[in-house]
Amino acid sequence: MRKVYGKDRIRYLRCSACAREFSERKGTALFNSKIEEKKAISVAEHLSEGVSTKGTSRLVGVSAEAVRRLRRNLGGHAKNFHDERVRELESTSVEMDERWGYVSSKKEPYWEATAIDPESRLLISFVTGERDASLIKELMDSTKQRLKNPRDLLVMSDGHKSYESLFPSIFGEPYRPARKGERGRFPKLRHRIPRTLAHLQLIKRRQGGRVVEVISQAAHGSWKRVNSELEKLGYEKPNLSAIERQNGTSRRMNAYLVRKSLAFARKEESREALGWFSTVVYNFCRPQRGLRRPLLSSLEGGRRYEQRTPAMAAELTGFIWTVADVLCTPVYPAGGTR
DSSP states (O other): OOOEETTTTEEEEEOTTTOOEEETTTTSTTTTOOSOHHHHHHHHHHHHTTOOHHHHHHHHTOOHHHHHHHHHHHHHHHHHHHHHHSOSBOOSEEEEEEEEEEBSSSSSEEEEEEEEETTTTEEEEEEEEOSSHHHHHHHHHHHHHHBSOTTSEEEEEOSOHHHHHHHHHHHSEEEOOOOSSSSSOOOOOEEEOOTTEEEEEEEEEEETTEEEEEEEEEEESOHHHHHHHHHHHTOSSOOOHHHHHHHHHHHHHOGGGOSSSSOOBSSHHHHHHHHHHHHHHHHHTOOEEEEEEEOSSOOTTOOOEEEEOHHHHTTSOSSOOOHHHHHHSOOOOTTOOO
């Protein structure tokens, strides 16, 4: 009989190559979990619905420390899950934005920056930190690495100066101008923006705390490339509607981002962990009405539409995942031990 351990009778597996034994939960979010599998899944479902740590503890019937420990595991597993599956994307447009929250206290904001494909609604990248050039650079670098062809792209962002200054060096084509004469230093490396690449900034002008005007500025590339992509997306005018709507959704899925409340994370690690888990749940587990596709023939039960998640729209998967599927799917990071 196969070796088992724990109340859930978890099996030991044996490698056919080296004969080493390991738990069947190795590489999953439930590895080394001290609570029952059903309760662990229930904790994850509550956290993904924006329930607080102590609220989840009371509803599921586990200690608050068990919820915190599982939340850390969820964050690490979700990040590895996202890195493994969200790659080689055939996106031709990306919207980038930042949203604020708080860590430790409500004196200084702590930011999350995200990139989304407006066509499939897929969250491509997620980074956290202070709102400065390093945060924007990390977001743009991460986005570029996940795209199949980053040279054929329209990037839409807000008016933060770092987007405009960093865009050429990250997405452009590097070249070195010829040196004039035979003496002196070689010219510095420059970057060329091809015709298939463009950067559009939407600058909001506020008055009395309200947005009174939005100025569209082609920071890099041509308006011809911008207008062709906007027409493909069905936008009558430039906007960041996809990322703005996702910002609102994320605040409902993350207890640390609730507005007009005392909600804030005590540690940066907790904020980042829940942010990564919410990202994966949003991409793989949440079907969206705007992504549904009409069926050619009505199936049993009178279904007229196929419900799709952003990951299905981006052709990364063929079905709607459950939270249990995400938790129990093993992920082995690059360079890790299998």
